[in-house]
Amino acid sequence: MVLQSGTKRILKLTPDGLEQILDVLHKIGFETIGPTLGNDAIVYETIGSIDDLPQGWTDKQEPAAYRIIKRNDQAYFGFNAAPQSWKRFLYPPDRTLFRIRRKGKGLEFMEQEENTAELALIGVRPCELEAITIQERVFTSSEQRDDSYLAVRKKLFIIAVNCTSSGGNCFCASMNTGPHAKENFDLALTEVVNANEHFFIVEIGSETGLSVIHDVESAEPTEDEVETAAGLVRQAESQIRKLDLDTTPKLLSANLEHPEWDEVSKRCLACGNCTMVCPTCFCSTVEDTTDLSGKLAERRRRWDSCFTLDFAKVAGGNFRTSPRSRYRQWLTHKLSSWVDQFGKSGCVGCGRCITWCPVGIDITAEVQKITGT
Amino acid sequence: MSETFVDTGTETGTAMVPSFATIRKITWETDDTFTLIIDAPQVNGLPFSFKPGQFNMVYAFGTGESAISISSDPFKKSVIAHTIHRVGTVTSHLSRLKRGDMIGIRGPFGSAWPLDKAAGKDVCIVTGGIGIAPLRPTIYSLLRKRSEYGRIIILYGARSPLDLLYRVELEEWSKMPDVEVIVAVDRGDSSWKGHIGVVTNLFSYIKLDPRASIAMVCGPEVMMKFTIEELQRRGFAQSQIHVSLERNMKCGIGLCGHCQLGPKFICKDGPVFALPDVQYLLERKEL
Numbered sequence: 001m002v003l004q005s006g007t008k009r010i011l012k013l014t015p016d017g018l019e020q021i022l023d024v025l026h027k028i029g030f031e032t033i034g035p036t037l038g039n040d041a042i043v044y045e046t047i048g049s050i051d052d053l054p055q056g057w058t059d060k061q062e063p064a065a066y067r068i069i070k071r072n073d074q075a076y077f078g079f080n081a082a083p084q085s086w087k088r089f090l091y092p093p094d095r096t097l098f099r100i101r102r103k104g105k106g107l108e109f110m111e112q113e114e115n116t117a118e119l120a121l122i123g124v125r126p127c128e129l130e131a132i133t134i135q136e137r138v139f140t141s142s143e144q145r146d147d148s149y150l151a152v153r154k155k156l157f158i159i160a161v162n163c164t165s166s167g168g169n170c171f172c173a174s175m176n177t178g179p180h181a182k183e184n185f186d187l188a189l190t191e192v193v194n195a196n197e198h199f200f201i202v203e204i205g206s207e208t209g210l211s212v213i214h215d216v217e218s219a220e221p222t223e224d225e226v227e228t229a230a231g232l233v234r235q236a237e238s239q240i241r242k243l244d245l246d247t248t249p250k251l252l253s254a255n256l257e258h259p260e261w262d263e264v265s266k267r268c269l270a271c272g273n274c275t276m277v278c279p280t281c282f283c284s285t286v287e288d289t290t291d292l293s294g295k296l297a298e299r300r301r302r303w304d305s306c307f308t309l310d311f312a313k314v315a316g317g318n319f320r321t322s323p324r325s326r327y328r329q330w331l332t333h334k335l336s337s338w339v340d341q342f343g344k345s346g347c348v349g350c351g352r353c354i355t356w357c358p359v360g361i362d363i364t365a366e367v368q369k370i371t372g373t
Numbered sequence: 374m375s376e377t378f379v380d381t382g383t384e385t386g387t388a389m390v391p392s393f394a395t396i397r398k399i400t401w402e403t404d405d406t407f408t409l410i411i412d413a414p415q416v417n418g419l420p421f422s423f424k425p426g427q428f429n430m431v432y433a434f435g436t437g438e439s440a441i442s443i444s445s446d447p448f449k450k451s452v453i454a455h456t457i458h459r460v461g462t463v464t465s466h467l468s469r470l471k472r473g474d475m476i477g478i479r480g481p482f483g484s485a486w487p488l489d490k491a492a493g494k495d496v497c498i499v500t501g502g503i504g505i506a507p508l509r510p511t512i513y514s515l516l517r518k519r520s521e522y523g524r525i526i527i528l529y530g531a532r533s534p535l536d537l538l539y540r541v542e543l544e545e546w547s548k549m550p551d552v553e554v555i556v557a558v559d560r561g562d563s564s565w566k567g568h569i570g571v572v573t574n575l576f577s578y579i580k581l582d583p584r585a586s587i588a589m590v591c592g593p594e595v596m597m598k599f600t601i602e603e604l605q606r607r608g609f610a611q612s613q614i615h616v617s618l619e620r621n622m623k624c625g626i627g628l629c630g631h632c633q634l635g636p637k638f639i640c641k642d643g644p645v646f647a648l649p650d651v652q653y654l655l656e657r658k659e660l
Binding site for chain 1: 388389390391393395432434435436437438458460461464473474475477593619620621623624626627628629630631633635636638641657658659660
């Protein structure tokens with residue numbers, strides 16, 4: 001959305017100001033969803049106030065390892081990618097597509113009443129923001145669209161939070177998706193917390209963002225404050241892991257028989273964890289059932305994974321039986337053929353697939369081995 | 374997300390929701406393969422219309438869907454035919470239905486055989502097994518505008534004489550001028566006087582002018598592999614060869630991810646491809 005000229009793009013907000021924003025959103029009718037503490041992890045759930053945020057907590061992520069630990073400050077957003085992304089709010093893991101009733105010899109379609117909640121997502125990381133944009137392209141770019149995705153997406157209010165530190169498995173900087181959110185948000189926060197002060201620098205990204213923050217107590221930040229926030233975000237750019245965005249797609253498709261595919265498939269359990277936590281993986285399957293009377297049938301769509309054995313199965317055989325072929329499908333689709341299909345990489349560098357791989361397979365290391373970069 | 378459903382009384386669907394169609398006739402072609410002829414429903418409120426090579430997702434109430442090519446004449450708008458091999462739960466359910474029962478269809482989806490590219494050329498159709506089904510609408514179309522095309526050569530392979538589909542039609546087509554139909558079976562029986570062996574053997578019985586021909590190939594992938602090799606041996610350029618591919622499909626519209634072959638979604642980029650678009654992908658095992 002285009003901002004009116006003369007609009008102040010950057011504001012300073014106290015934590016109380018953030019609370020006021022939530023109040024405004026509630027008054028408009030938004031359901032606010034943000035990070036909370038649950039099951040020893042950061043979990044995106046409905047929040048009522050900033051008291052529900054995991055204040056003072058951070059996470060430690062390594063290949064196949066995730067722990068939450070206490071911070072020595074009271075930051076509200078002092079952690080990195082949560083186990084589950086925002087994917088499930090736009091593209092539910094299990095959704096009824098339709099119900100059909102048997103009527104005499106005939107069949108009759110029962111329409112689902114669209115009752116899309118208006119969601120405000122609080123604390124979307126830049127990489128996650130890009131993931132939402134990528135999925136939007138997947139579901140809406142071809143002739144036949146999934147309108148249910150767009151229905152939720154259109155109504156979203158997004159408060160992005162720039163990262164001021166990087167997690168152990170992050171590589172957004174090399175994927176050009178973070179740590180600073182550039183677009184597609186309504187408001188973007190950078191949290192500054194130190195011994196003396198605790199505030200947010202707010203960038204306004206849309207008219208809706210502007211109207212929401214309009215009556216909230218805010219101040220004009222000093223140049224020093226803006227620079228302090230920007231400096232913290234720059235810090236987060238230093239990341240151990242990286243991928244070469246330019247060369248990877250071609251080099252992967254040119255190395256489909258590389259011996260590393262065999263090596264990695266000895267470690268890969270084909271469990272599909274990576275696809276479940278990936279914020280862009282979109283594969284689904286459907287299940288058709290009837291009720292006990294046999295008169296009412298429904299179709300449910302569920303997340304599926306290209307790692308499942310029957311993913312590429314047809315009546316006459318199975319196109320991908322070996323774990324090698326299934327790992328190769330996942331990696332080459334994500335990083336190479338995705339570019340052919342949708343014009344951009346399917347990876348945002350959030351590192352979830354590294355954290356949640358039970359055997360700690362590191363996508364960036366595998367790419368380096370296969371492409372020789 | 375709350376899930377509320379209301380009665381609509383409607384029978385016309387969309388790309389994601391089936392349209393309902395009444396079965397007008399069921400013909401058993403072989404022991405395990407049958408043709409469902411259904412009244413063409415409306416889709417998105419519009420009359421059903423398809424191009425040869427396209428498919429429908431065919432829904433058996435409560436059991437599920439299968440991607441099935443359309444095997445009827447595209448000029449006959451009132452009915453749609455699907456020739457179906459009974460192999461899984463959905464196709465078994467469909468095989469038990471009777472005249473007057475209703476099924477659902479979503480479609481038509483996918484790409485079509487290049488009839489425009491075939492204009493003025495000899496058309497060489499090579500099929501195996503149920504692969505003849507998606508080519509039948511093409512044959513109807515070629516015959517309907519007979520003068521626009523050169524010779525029509527149909528090479529067809531099946532497991533046994535009893536597994537041959539559309540036998541009566543094959544017989545009729547073979548009697549038409551400039552139409553050659555040659556059939557081979559893997560195993561003959563006492564009454565079989567035709568060819569025995571793989572379909573690629575039949576190339577030795579025909580004369581092809583590769584410069585003025587186009588080939589359309591559909592069958593098991595191994596059969597297509599050898600057919601492509603044979604065609605190329607006989608001077609066909611890759612761009613003159615077209616194939617129809619099969620993969621697992623759940624949505625039919627490029628959203629579920631199942632049918633991918635490299636960068637291609639077989640459901641929306643295919644199922645019919647010009648060979649140069651997929652040859653490099655088909656050469657890879659388990660891609």
